[in-house]
Amino acid sequence: MSDPKPISEPKDVLDLTADVEAGYVNPHYTPIEISRRRFLGRISAVLTGVGAVVVAVPVGAFIVAPLFSSGPGEDKLWKDVGPIDQFKVGDTQAVAFDDPSPLPWAGVTARTAAWLRRDDAQKFTAFAVNCTHLGCPVSWLAGPSLFMCPCHGGVYNRDGTVAAGPPPASLNTYQVRILNGKVQVKATGIPISTE
Amino acid sequence: MRVFKRMGGWLEDRTGFYAALKPILDHKVPYTDWKNGWWYIFGSAVLVAFVVQVITGIALSTSYVSSAGEAYASLKFITDEAVFGNFLRASHSWGASAMVLLVGAHALHVFIIGAYKFPREMNWLTGVILLGATLAMAFTGQLLRWDQTAFWSVIVGANMAARTPFVGESLARFVMAGDTVGGATLSRFFAFHVFFIPGVIFLFIGAHLYLVIRNGISEPPKVGDVVDPKTYRQKYHDMLEREGVPFWPDALWRDAVASVGLIVIIVVLSIVIGPPELGREPNPTVLQAYPRPDWYFLWVFSVLALLPPRSEPFVIIAGPLLVGVMLFLLPLIANKGERSPLRRPWAMGFVLVLVVMIATLWIVGEQSPWSPAFGAQPLNASVVNSTNPQIQTGAKLFNEKGCEYCHMIAGQGGLRGPNLTNVGNRLNESQLITRILNGGNNMPAYGSTLKSDELNALVAFLKSRTK
Numbered sequence: 001m002s003d004p005k006p007i008s009e010p011k012d013v014l015d016l017t018a019d020v021e022a023g024y025v026n027p028h029y030t031p032i033e034i035s036r037r038r039f040l041g042r043i044s045a046v047l048t049g050v051g052a053v054v055v056a057v058p059v060g061a062f063i064v065a066p067l068f069s070s071g072p073g074e075d076k077l078w079k080d081v082g083p084i085d086q087f088k089v090g091d092t093q094a095v096a097f098d099d100p101s102p103l104p105w106a107g108v109t110a111r112t113a114a115w116l117r118r119d120d121a122q123k124f125t126a127f128a129v130n131c132t133h134l135g136c137p138v139s140w141l142a143g144p145s146l147f148m149c150p151c152h153g154g155v156y157n158r159d160g161t162v163a164a165g166p167p168p169a170s171l172n173t174y175q176v177r178i179l180n181g182k183v184q185v186k187a188t189g190i191p192i193s194t195e
Numbered sequence: 196m197r198v199f200k201r202m203g204g205w206l207e208d209r210t211g212f213y214a215a216l217k218p219i220l221d222h223k224v225p226y227t228d229w230k231n232g233w234w235y236i237f238g239s240a241v242l243v244a245f246v247v248q249v250i251t252g253i254a255l256s257t258s259y260v261s262s263a264g265e266a267y268a269s270l271k272f273i274t275d276e277a278v279f280g281n282f283l284r285a286s287h288s289w290g291a292s293a294m295v296l297l298v299g300a301h302a303l304h305v306f307i308i309g310a311y312k313f314p315r316e317m318n319w320l321t322g323v324i325l326l327g328a329t330l331a332m333a334f335t336g337q338l339l340r341w342d343q344t345a346f347w348s349v350i351v352g353a354n355m356a357a358r359t360p361f362v363g364e365s366l367a368r369f370v371m372a373g374d375t376v377g378g379a380t381l382s383r384f385f386a387f388h389v390f391f392i393p394g395v396i397f398l399f400i401g402a403h404l405y406l407v408i409r410n411g412i413s414e415p416p417k418v419g420d421v422v423d424p425k426t427y428r429q430k431y432h433d434m435l436e437r438e439g440v441p442f443w444p445d446a447l448w449r450d451a452v453a454s455v456g457l458i459v460i461i462v463v464l465s466i467v468i469g470p471p472e473l474g475r476e477p478n479p480t481v482l483q484a485y486p487r488p489d490w491y492f493l494w495v496f497s498v499l500a501l502l503p504p505r506s507e508p509f510v511i512i513a514g515p516l517l518v519g520v521m522l523f524l525l526p527l528i529a530n531k532g533e534r535s536p537l538r539r540p541w542a543m544g545f546v547l548v549l550v551v552m553i554a555t556l557w558i559v560g561e562q563s564p565w566s567p568a569f570g571a572q573p574l575n576a577s578v579v580n581s582t583n584p585q586i587q588t589g590a591k592l593f594n595e596k597g598c599e600y601c602h603m604i605a606g607q608g609g610l611r612g613p614n615l616t617n618v619g620n621r622l623n624e625s626q627l628i629t630r631i632l633n634g635g636n637n638m639p640a641y642g643s644t645l646k647s648d649e650l651n652a653l654v655a656f657l658k659s660r661t662k
Contacts, residue, residue, distance in 0.1 A: 064369070066368060066369070066373045066379055067365050067368050094480070094482055096480035099374075099375040099377060099479075100375065101374055101377060102377060103378025103379060105262045105263065105265070106263045106378035107263055107265060108264065109263045109346065109376060109377045109378070109380075109381075109478075109479060110263075110377050110378070111478065111479055112479050112480065113479060129482055133354075133499075134354040135350035135351055135353065135354040136347055136350070136484070136486055137479075137482045137484050138482075139483065141600075143596050144596045144597030144600075144644060146597060146639055148597075148600065150484060150485050150486070150566055150567070150569065151347075151486060151500070151566070152496075152499050152500035152565060153500055153565030153567075157639060158643075163634070163639035163640070164634075164638060164639055165565070165637065166500065166502065167504075168507070189373070190374065190376065192353060192357045192364060192367045193357065194357045194364055194367075195358075195508065
């Protein structure tokens with residue numbers, strides 16, 4: 001495609017010889033002439049850039065927002081998991097409760113679980129179900145008194161310490177309290193190990 | 196007939212499409228004989244697989260609900276009730292497998308014939324992006340099959356991302372779209388799978404194809420025919436002038452045959468084998484889960500199980516990073532010289548090692564010997580083969596105390612620990628007791644969980660396991 005109206009090359013540098021000789025202009029001053037065409041080109045580039053930023057900022061913020069959400073208030077995190085006499089001393093059983101950030105459309109995925117053990121009359125331990133290796137759900141096996149992971153072969157002792165396999169750390173635990181005869185677990189996000 | 200001709204003429208006059216396409220169809224490409232030519236079909240076959248994915252994917256998206264609470268029900272509907280729903284799910288899955296397989300074959304072929312060398316470095320680099328995007332599609336696609344396995348796979352993915360130094364935790368939150376796998380998670384994976392990554396793929400397929408036309412299809416390599424950036428273009432040009440053949444139909448006919456073949460294979464597999472099974476609903480409180488990745492990542496699953504734990508942070512993050520960097524640097528540092536595989540023994544050795552390694556890890560992953568056999572049934576009487584009540588009790592305990600999850604006796608039980616069918620020949624009583632009480636070599640210590648009569652029964656049983 002050829003330009004319908006060819007134009008002469010824009011002069012890059014103004015000819016100021018006469019002004020310099022007359023002493024009006026510093027001899028080291030060499031202003032660059034910006035042609036109309038170059039000006040329009042630059043303006044277009046800048047405007048396009050501004051347009052892109054205007055669109056990109058809210059979109060980017062919207063997408064990375066989950067990284068910075070503050071989560072629910074402290075008091076909302078304690079979840080009932082059942083009346084205290086439902087649990088026998090020495091037993092370890094799975095309990096289910098809502099995770100700390102249940103969105104209305106999360107359905108069944110808003111639930112989460114823990115392995116709750118009644119150590120004595122007033123003391124409970126709640127183990128996170130997530131293997132500290134890569135997060136798969138461990139199972140409590142009452143016979144051998146072990147937690148076993150179905151994925152990469154992690155095994156934990158009764159107290160949550162690593163018995164075998166690749167896990168880098170003991171099972172995580174949740175805080176437990178007893179309120180009005182009910183056992184409550186303090187829900188947190190899915191424990192993620194960074195080791 | 197004349198009406199059609201005139202309509203065609205009108206359309207061409209107003210659009211010029213044919214005039215624009217004709218030079219591409221006619222442009223000369225290297226002549227390839229029967230032996231070499233068929234290896235060149237992989238690229239177009241990936242493209243066809245991608246088109247199948249786009250079409251079946253759009254169809255599926257008309258019924259799929261990308262909500263964490265409802266996706267499973269919509270998948271059930273697509274599978275069990277929707278007209279051709281089962282078939283479309285199957286085609287999308289088999290198409291995905293085809294795409295991963297063919298993109299791998301294409302990359303390997305290009306590497307083996309040294310086609311990434313001058314002047315096709317950018318062809319290779321855009322291809323690396325497309326390879327990565329294909330794997331990203333495979334991962335996100337498996338998660339959209341929102342069952343129990345998908346749910347736990349997100350968590351595994353987040354945990355892997357979390358091993359990144361400094362920003363690991365943020366990355367993990369980014370993968371899960373928050374602290375938990377819930378409402379926000381699936382919608383995001385859906386958006387990535389159907390909009391973002393396909394957008395990248397479209398863009399780079401455009402660039403990739405443009406580069407194929409611009410730089411020309413590489414000629415089959417000849418031993419001793421060395422690539423020299425100073426002379427290659429002229430040599431290539433002269434070769435085409437001398438013995439080149441038109442792209443269409445001399446080269447494209449093979450692609451056409453292969454494409455039809457590929458579609459037939461996808462359709463047949465979809466009808467005969469069907470879609471991958473939709474697992475249990477993604478209920479995080481159901482802890483009897485057995486998460487396994489789809490076949491294309493099964494070898495990664497094996498790597499994760501078999502790595503020495505201490506090397507993990509390095510391998511999980513630095514491994515893929517290193518592979519990516521190597522793929523990017525390859526055409527930049529090795530863009531000249533011999534192209535023939537016969538003159539590149541190191542490169543071919545590398546291909547061999549890579550293929551054998553991945554194949555081995557696949558086979559091992561299929562077996563997962565490191566996973567406890569949770570379903571192990573009590574040994575039956577003919578295996579126990581004893582009337583001694585203590586030995587019978589020991590056999591029962593062998594199952595109840597979880598020994599059988601990891602140890603096999605007479606074909607029953609897990610593969611994690613040594614096979615104990617004839618353990619009585621190898622270990623005496625005190626050795627057995629020591630091993631059971633103290634554990635070792637990845638075996639938990641049972642000292643605190645076994646009562647002494649239980650221990651005695653177990654030992655009596657194991658001692659009786661002789662040839």
